[in-house]
Amino acid sequence: EVQLVESGGGLVQPGGSLRLSCAASGFTFSNYWMSWVRQAPGKGLEWVANIKQDGNRKYYVDSVKDRFTISRDNAKNSLYLQMNTLRVEDTAVYYCARWGSGYEVPQNWGQGTLVTVSS
Amino acid sequence: DIVLTQTPLSSPVILGQPASISCRSSQSLVHSDGNTYLSWLQQRPGQPPRVLIYKISNRFSGVPDRFSGSGAGTDFTLRISRVEAEDVGVYYCMEATHFPPYTFGQGTKLEIK
Numbered sequence: 001e002v003q004l005v006e007s008g009g010g011l012v013q014p015g016g017s018l019r020l021s022c023a024a025s026g027f028t029f030s031n032y033w034m035s036w037v038r039q040a041p042g043k044g045l046e047w048v049a050n051i052k053q054d055g056n057r058k059y060y061v062d063s064v065k066d067r068f069t070i071s072r073d074n075a076k077n078s079l080y081l082q083m084n085t086l087r088v089e090d091t092a093v094y095y096c097a098r099w100g101s102g103y104e105v106p107q108n109w110g111q112g113t114l115v116t117v118s119s
Numbered sequence: 120d121i122v123l124t125q126t127p128l129s130s131p132v133i134l135g136q137p138a139s140i141s142c143r144s145s146q147s148l149v150h151s152d153g154n155t156y157l158s159w160l161q162q163r164p165g166q167p168p169r170v171l172i173y174k175i176s177n178r179f180s181g182v183p184d185r186f187s188g189s190g191a192g193t194d195f196t197l198r199i200s201r202v203e204a205e206d207v208g209v210y211y212c213m214e215a216t217h218f219p220p221y222t223f224g225q226g227t228k229l230e231i232k
Contacts, residue, residue, distance in 0.1 A: 104215035109167035
């Protein structure tokens with residue numbers, strides 16, 4: 001069974017940093033693109049970033065470019081999101097997702113971790 | 120960037136009756152490889168999203184056959200043939216043809232009347 005478990009969320013002040021982690025199990029992690037998708041409280045879904053199987057290709061939504069960095073450690077079956085210079089508008093539940101190549105959609109999702117940016 | 124517009128934003132439905140949600144794209148979603156990467160996701164209250172439909176009309180593993188997708192180019196529809204109580208939630212269309220970014224519609228809330 002595919003399992004994705006996010007951690008690392010919490011309360012941070014504007015301008016601060018946070019690192020999210022996602023522990024993957026139940027599938028061969030190194031074979032899949034991975035994604036971060038976020039959802040602000042009471043709002044819709046927003047794709048944040050994708051990373052290729054070997055970590056050599058990464059894509060970001062414009063609003064987080066130069067502030068967020070997606071990375072992965074295939075030996076540890078883990079996905080990360082380093083978030084710097086956080087803004088109030090980054091407040092959201094952040095979901096880790098396994099990308100379904102061929103389907104071209106996030107096919108498996110974690111339960112999410114809440115990031116709150118507030119003074 | 121692509122804009123996906125869903126209608127209606129809220130849909131009160133009687134149990135056992137059909138429901139449909141429309142998703143209109145600001146540009147054609149036909150990819151250069153010939154596929155159309157338009158998906159539908161369901162988010163039940165308090166849950167992460169899950170995939171219902173991919174590439175317009177293909178049901179994902181485990182999705183009941185009362186869910187169906189159709190459309191082409193810029194206009195797409197998700198239909199539920201007979202709404203059940205467990206179908207309550209928010210439904211999103213998503214396109215992956217013109218990435219980055221991948222774009223979601225604003226969501227349609229399905230509720231029981």
